[in-house]
Amino acid sequence: MLLQIPDVLTEEQVAQCRRTLEGADWVDGRVTAGYQSAQVKNNRQLPEDHPASRQLGDLILAALQESTLFMGAALPLKVFPPLFNRYEGGESFGSHVDNAIRQVTGTPHRVRTDLSATLFLSAPAEYDGGELLVEDTYGVHNVKLPAGHMVLYPSTSLHHVRPVTRGARIASFFWIQSMVRDDGERTLLFDLDMAIQRLGGGTQEDSPALQLTGVYHNLLRRWADV
Numbered sequence: 001m002l003l004q005i006p007d008v009l010t011e012e013q014v015a016q017c018r019r020t021l022e023g024a025d026w027v028d029g030r031v032t033a034g035y036q037s038a039q040v041k042n043n044r045q046l047p048e049d050h051p052a053s054r055q056l057g058d059l060i061l062a063a064l065q066e067s068t069l070f071m072g073a074a075l076p077l078k079v080f081p082p083l084f085n086r087y088e089g090g091e092s093f094g095s096h097v098d099n100a101i102r103q104v105t106g107t108p109h110r111v112r113t114d115l116s117a118t119l120f121l122s123a124p125a126e127y128d129g130g131e132l133l134v135e136d137t138y139g140v141h142n143v144k145l146p147a148g149h150m151v152l153y154p155s156t157s158l159h160h161v162r163p164v165t166r167g168a169r170i171a172s173f174f175w176i177q178s179m180v181r182d183d184g185e186r187t188l189l190f191d192l193d194m195a196i197q198r199l200g201g202g203t204q205e206d207s208p209a210l211q212l213t214g215v216y217h218n219l220l221r222r223w224a225d226v
């Protein structure tokens, strides 16, 4: 499932990220690329251990905790500390699949990448190109979102970023290890969750919402690893 999550960050939070990233020292994006993706990756990144990465990463992680849409769709077990990238002057990232396992540098922590996330920090009018193209069984999804919005997609997907031909595209990107590893099972749970919410709360013993909430939790119990 590919899902757009609007307003993960407020305008003020986006502005704070942009101010902090303004004077940052960006490095070659190939520092976090695997062998295959290093051949096609052409952008710049903030080093993982840069103080701004930590500070803004924590701000994003706190915002994600508040997003019921994110929590329901991703069912996160672990979130990789957010990274930041910048594309300009024709830079792009060719077709690739993200590495399956990510080690958090300098720690023993590993994250299995079930979901990939891109949080846009530049407004679409600030740059030309820079679309994220994600392939799935239904075709190719073209993603270019307002600043503060995020896209979540299965890390198994082939994807690329088109060249940025004007301005700069600044974004945060990271990965999620979900409690529910399988994308199909996770999508069923999310659809059920959304439908229950539309039914509204039921407290009577025979209410459909109550019964379906039971089904939701019993499926989650069956499929989740924590």
Ligand code: NI
Residues within 6 Å of the ligand: 096, 097, 098, 159
């Ligand atoms: Ni990627």
